[in-house]
Amino acid sequence: MDYKELKKDLLIVGILVSFLTPFVRSSINLALPAIAVEFDLSAVFLTWISTVYLLVNAILYIPFGRIGDIYGRKRIFQIGLIIFTISSFISAFSPSGEIFLLFRILQAIGNAMIFANLNAMISSAFPENERGRAFGLTSMGVFVGLIFGPILGGAITEIVGWRTLFYLDTVIGIIATYAITRFKYDWIDARGEKLDILGSFLLGMSIIAIIYGFSNPTSNYSLFLVIIGIIGLSLFYLAEKRATFPLINLDLFRSRSFTFGNITAFINYAAFVSVGFILTLYLQYLKGYDPLTAGLIVSVQSIMMVIVSPFAGRLSDKIAPENVSTSGMVLTTIGVALMTLINFENALYLGGISLIIFGAGIGLFYASNTKVVINAVDKKYLGVAGATLSNSRSMGQIFGMGIVTLVISALLGNAQIMPSNYPELIISLRLSLVAIAVLSAIGILTSLFAASKIFNFAVQEIKDLLQRQN
Structure with missing residues (x-):
């Protein structure tokens, strides 16, 4: 097989698995009520089904990235894909909530092995002037998964039952596994080192x-x-x-592109996840939309991500990716800032404009930021770099949701949401959006600092100012 064919197969696999994970997570969220009824699960247990997946990934991303650098990125990726596919299949036969949770842990382990090495494999296979396009296409897979996960998850659960979701995951996993086995080449840039x-x-x-x-x-x-x-x-x-042989070579953080690129990814994902949650509450409780309608409205941002992300990837191959990612953070911040102005009178048109701008910002940011971080390291550390970026995104999700939870709890306490406390809910959602907008604005600065020239200019300006004051 020639190298061009290898890259094509790798892109197919990358798009498939990038679609698979967000699809699985978002579709299962729609199926949780049905799973709770069948297995008689408590609300606390249901939160564990979602939390444990994120927790396992956050713990294992970097170790599996390092293992991929040492023993072969394709090998660890392929093993992870097999684990994910098998655990998806056996999840469909879960006899109890406890067994289902165990299979979710296995799924998370497989997912960590996959995404700790995916970006590193793409970076190893594609030259620097083609990486942006490749990252743009794989990020498109992520956003398509976010669109179809809630829609298909709700429809499949209602029509044929939640177990069918895992059959669908299994089929996609088998296709991806077959595609990755078509080529034998692997990348082992830290051979002989130890975990x-x-x-x-x-x-x-x-x-x-x-x-x-x-x-x-x-x-x-x-x-x-x-x-x-x-x-x-x-x-x-x-x-x-x-x-x-450290797990993470601390010298990597001497690169401003690597350090500030990860910080900005943390901030961007905090905004991305929390805004979706806030809008879901607003549309269902305050506007009275049913879950499917609310999901379709929120999907406007995902549609924009799908449209913009391939363009952003190609653009970051032609100009400095730092400039593309910074533009994405600017649009993200504008989108969130506009959302703080939404009220009952302007919700339809201002909300739509906000979602379009916000989605375009996320779409511009994702692939270009990936290229900024990956390009900042030697090929020996590509696995660790990609895993660190994935970890930053996971931690950002947790931080963003933590902000929203803290604000809502401060104003509503532990009270159930009902019409009598809707005024407090409106205030808490708006304050949450203000906090996320401020955080996103900070993300613009960290994205600028990821470009060494801009960072050096800022530092020099500060030094000059201090000298003039003295």
């Missing part, structure tokens, strides 16, 4: 503590857990400085 077990443990425990703290901001233990997580990260830093 840092201590670093993996410290990082994993720190992430668990931080995730619990941010995902339950009203808990009495949330601040304590976050502090424990920060202490754990400090110990991780000290361990990495002394490790012969």
